[in-house]
Amino acid sequence: MQLLSAVEELLRSAGPDDRLGLAFLDLDGFKGVNDTLGHQAGDRLLAEVAARLSAATDPLRHVVARMGGDEFVVLFRRTSGPESLFPILERILAEVRRPVLLDGHSVTVTASAGLVERPAEAASATELLRAADITLYWAKSAGKADFALFDEDRNAREVHRYALAQALPAALESGEMFLEYQPIVSLSGGRPPLVEALVRWRHPERGLLRPQEFIPVAEETGAIVELGRWVLERAVGDAASWPAGPAVAVNVAVRQVRDPGLVRDVEAALAGSGLPAGRLCLEITESALMDAESENQPGPCPLRVMADRGIGIAVDDFGTGYSNLARLRYLPATALKIDASFVADLGRPEPDRFAESVITSLVVLAHASGMTVTAEGVETADQARRLTVLGVDFGQGFHFSRPVSAAEIPGVLERLAAQTGPGADSGLW
Structure with missing residues (x-):
């Protein structure tokens, strides 16, 4: 005083x-x-x-x-x-x-x-x-x-983040969270489609929030574990209801990988929905996957356990982290997703030879390690064509479809199948 x-x-x-x-x-x-x-x-x-x-x-x-x-x-x-x-x-x-x-x-x-x-x-x-x-x-x-x-601006951002952290638990209960899905398309038409689940937050005061606004907050506070469980249950339930039978990819944060209940949650979600394990893919960022693999946790790595049970494991945003390429073959991954920044470089009037070389090298390495390759951020037909020539298996981006509701997915997949041809039953991973 x-x-x-x-x-x-x-x-x-x-x-x-x-x-x-x-x-x-x-x-x-x-x-x-x-x-x-x-x-x-x-x-x-x-x-x-x-x-x-x-x-x-x-x-x-x-x-x-x-x-x-x-x-x-x-x-x-x-x-x-x-x-x-x-x-x-x-x-x-x-x-x-x-x-x-x-x-x-x-x-x-x-x-x-x-x-x-x-x-x-x-x-x-x-x-x-x-x-x-x-x-x-x-x-x-x-x-x-x-x-x-x-700094006033930083303080305003901190206040905003704190308010989101306080509102997150109730948002799940009140139905403010919902999912949209973005198709991942076989570039050669030789594989069945899959879709990625993307969580959205319709905030009652701030309107539609981007994942970049609340996912980091959820990770910092630990709410990502409960949020991730909700996304998983909702996504596999939606996937099981689609007549076309696409696989669904769900993002997993590093705190979820560290959570001892992850394997149990995944198995419970699959059992409750009836979705086969082979129609679920878990996406984890490159740096988070490396962290999970390097930690000395009791028992086997949960991602390895799930990969052994037929669940796909995708390395997301590859090229933005710190992976040692030599270690890639030893990770429990079945798919590799090339970061959109490399794909964007393909859209220049003069093709970016460096980006093409990086993508070609990653495709060769991934295929040699038994992984499929997906390119993120595909926005033009020319990018899709170049990626196909470079040997990329799947493409994802606005060129194929924007994220849509679960109810719209069957119609979107039907349209894409008419454009690219039906995928052969050659498996996803």
Whole structure:
């Protein structure tokens, strides 16, 4: 409360054109000092840090206060923009980093800081402290031992993400989530079709949300496991009802792969719908698949278990991660999906020889490893033709069809079959 009063007094004394700043500091690793050397040593460390902060600042222009625990606040009077405070903050953080001798031990701690700076007339004490506290979290999330500057746009995005995270569980219950499906077409007409399930969110206030807006939030909060289970159950149920009998591809996040119940969930969904295992494909991004394979988990990799049971495993967005191509043959994958960025390069007036070379190499490697190849982002007939010549098995993109509802899939597949010819029953993977 004393600090809040000090900030309010600073605001009252500021002139109409004055700007001011506030930095919220937190010591990194202070708990370790308390746990190893004791609380008395921790108290001496805090006193030393407070003395260093005072020595590094100008008492005529700055106010240093301890918030409690290992948190400190520095108020800056009459600033001339946030950049004017950067050298001061860097000096403060450097002072904190200097070793401290405690009970014969040389102890080094660092500090993270959140900085907010604005016109005095546009600020309130509570709002300044809140903004600086938020920015301190950004600094710690970025790696600690540094400072971050408050940004209104970033804060708005963070607030939006937080609201989505809170609304996600109820969205599944209230029917706000729904699926659309995009066909994946055999370029040569020699294989049966399949479709990819794509989740959508019709938010009651924000309208239709793109997956890029809420899937990362679901992954961060862990809600992706429940959301993924819902998508899986709905997708296999829809696929089982389609008379044309296409396979369905469902995206799987790395947190789902780490979830010990994934295999059980997949088997339960297949059993409940009656869909054969061979008509389900699980898509996982290249980097996530590598992470899943490299983790030391008890028991076999769940993706390998499902591949052994006839379920397709597709490496999604290939070319955007960090795969070692030599490892590709050892992954439990039955299909490889080339990222749309390579396909887009084929659409230039002058063909991109590098993109063609990459696609050709991936096709050769995938086929040698027993995998089919799908090109994502196919938007023109010319791209489809070039991909066919390069040996790509499947194409997916707006050239064939935009994502459509489950009810529209039979008609779309019938139209595509009339254009490309019916797929032979040669299997998908």
